[in-house]
Amino acid sequence: MLKILIVDDNEINREFFERVLTRAGYATCCAVDGPSGIAGAKQERPDLILMDIALGEKMDGWEATQLIKNSPETADIPVIACTAHALVRDREKSLDVGCAEHETKPIDIRRLLTKIEVCLSTKHWAPLPSSGSSGGLSRSIRSSRV
Secondary structure, three states: OOEEEEEOOOHHHHHHHHHHHHHOOOEEEEEOOHHHHHHHHHHHOOOEEEEOOOOOOOOOHHHHHHHHHHOOOOOOOOEEEEEOOOOHHHHHHHHHOOOOEEEEOOOOHHHHHHHHHHHHHOOOOOEOOOOOOOOOEOOHHHHOOO
16 A cells, blocks of 8 residues: 655644545644654655645745755655645756655645546656756656646
């Protein structure tokens, strides 16, 4: 069973994602902030991470994603930003720090599950030979929006 790490500081959001993902056939684990999300990625080795961006004062989701993507242990795990940050520049920042996708809240469940399936079925997160602003990640998924 594929495992998804949910990183969100809001308990209601975590429970919502857990219910949706469990019904869709995924195993889940959760983290409540950026540092615990990074630790969870290393310990749990999930197949995918759903990352909230506004995680509180310790560390935002963009910084946590950069650290996950810069670590050889976790760089291959695709990250989907799930956030209320809905501006075009927020989406671009999510992609620039290494997220494979950006989903705005309120969440469209069908669209999110499709994005998860695409991320899990492709290798768009594979490291490129040189590192750039995308954290060394391919952007091929960006041209095939759902």
